[in-house]
């Protein structure tokens with residue numbers, strides 16, 4: 076198949092968005108997903124973060140337009156970035172992007188494995204790279220010390236920093252703002268990022284060889300969505316005790332039963348601890364139903380397609396519908412995309428830091444079926460509807476797949492539920508019901524029914540290509 080043609084030859088960045096005002100317009104148009112790139116790459120520190128972690132102007136601007144050029148909220152040139160990373164054979168068009176090898180794996184150090192969101196692979200790899208002086212540090216996310224409902228990007232340079240960064244924070248985190256700290260420092264550094272954060276870094280690296288050298292290692296995370304910190308605060312207010320303030324939160328706190336029961340725990344200043352009765356997937360599903368997910372609903376990347384390595388949970392089920400890799404210590408699922416990614420994994424194995432097992436890519440796709448369908452097909456449909464209605468939309472320079480009747484029906488049901496967050500009191504009631512004994516019972520029952528559907532083969536097998544086939548070497 077020949078290369079897809081750009082839909083429009085005129086890049087968005089030459090249109091209405093320019094310089095610092097362009098960034099503020101992007102925020103106003105609802106296209107900002109809080110990656111932090113406009114802060115991290117600005118040469119003169121024009122932007123800081125406001126109380127909702129959106130960029131806010133704090134200093135003068137020198138009109139270089141770097142911020143708008145790098146913003147992945149308004150534009151991602153998949154074919155351009157993909158071709159540069161993977162060569163001329165790259166073409167947008169599969170659920171998982173370009174993948175060379177696929178594994179499940181876990182950290183060999185018990186503490187890192189038990190403390191990780193899944194198998195502690197991300198932190199184990201970074202620890203090994205820092206210990207062996209292959210990198211000076213890594214951009215990671217910790218709980219914001221001033222606002223526990225928010226994540227904060229830092230440059231981790233030692234073991235303690237890395238330990239603080241373990242576990243996923245399913246909340247706003249302008250991670251790339253931390254790049255400001257290393258703007259004038261020689262690398263090499265690594266970066267752990269969500270797909271949209273990886274896009275912004277890669278966009279910048281397309282124009283800057285010094286940033287290619289400064290951040291030569293990119294570890295991406297799978298990502299269904301991020302909950303806005305306002306939703307996290309609202310949930311804490313609804314489910315937490317009255318008159319107590321949120322002090323600390325762990326999104327993947329390890330329960331004595333271990334993975335996959337490592338779920339959300341909120342600690343309040345009066346000593347009250349609220350713990351979700353549901354596993355992490357169901358917990359964040361409930362919250363997402365009553366939350367405005369904003370720009371995430373137009374995101375096309377489920378698995379950080381432009382990272383060297385992409386890592387997520389192994390939500391993979393066997394033929395009886397049970398989680399195939401369920402073990403209290405946890406495993407991570409790993410997709411290796413580049414030669415650099417492969418070298419990092421092999422080096423960690425040789426040093427006795429990492430254990431992996433090859434698994435078919437199809438298993439990973441099955442495990443992420445719902446998320447990938449939403450990202451690749453529903454999001455594409457949403458974007459086309461928004462374009463038709465002339466609502467601000469991110470610019471993607473490739474042809475998007477046509478929606479089937481099934482996708483359109485799913486989308487209608489999806490939006491019917493999404494009208495609820497517009498009524499705050501309804502949202503609060505639904506949150507309360509979702510985590511009540513009745514809600515938990517209903518959700519667990521639904522999961523059991525789903526498990527049975529799996530066992531009887533009623534969950535569809537995923538076709539990894541959705542209309543545009545990917546060439547492979």
Ligand SMILES: Cc1cc2nc3c(=O)[nH]c(=O)nc-3n(C[C@H](O)[C@H](O)[C@H](O)COP(=O)(O)OP(=O)(O)OC[C@H]3O[C@@H](n4cnc5c(N)ncnc54)[C@H](O)[C@@H]3O)c2cc1C
Pocket residue numbers: 190191192193194195196197198199214215216217226240241242243244245246247248250267268269296297298299300301386387388389390407408443446
């Ligand atoms: C917002 C979000 C959504 C996700 N959605 C899915 C999903 O739908 N399906 C799935 O299988 N996996 C998803 N993941 C990935 C999964 O939760 C784990 O992060 C992954 O399995 C790595 O686990 P680990 O034990 O190897 O990493 P750990 O050793 O626990 O390290 C976690 C790393 O994640 C980084 N991190 C944490 N929060 C953020 C953040 N908000 N932004 C950037 N970096 C962050 C930390 O800096 C740390 O380096 C998501 C992660 C996040 C943060």
Ligand code: SF4
Pocket residue numbers: 094095116117118119120121122135136137138139140141142143
């Ligand atoms: S100086 Fe450049 S990067 Fe910074 S805000 Fe202005 S245009 Fe954007």
Ligand code: SF4
Pocket residue numbers: 098101102106107108109110111112113114130142145146147148149249275
């Ligand atoms: S998406 Fe990223 S680069 Fe764009 S405005 Fe938001 S924080 Fe800035």
Ligand code: SF4
Pocket residue numbers: 108269270271272298299300301370371372374375376
């Ligand atoms: S869903 Fe997309 S836009 Fe939203 S946080 Fe994840 S990668 Fe970023």
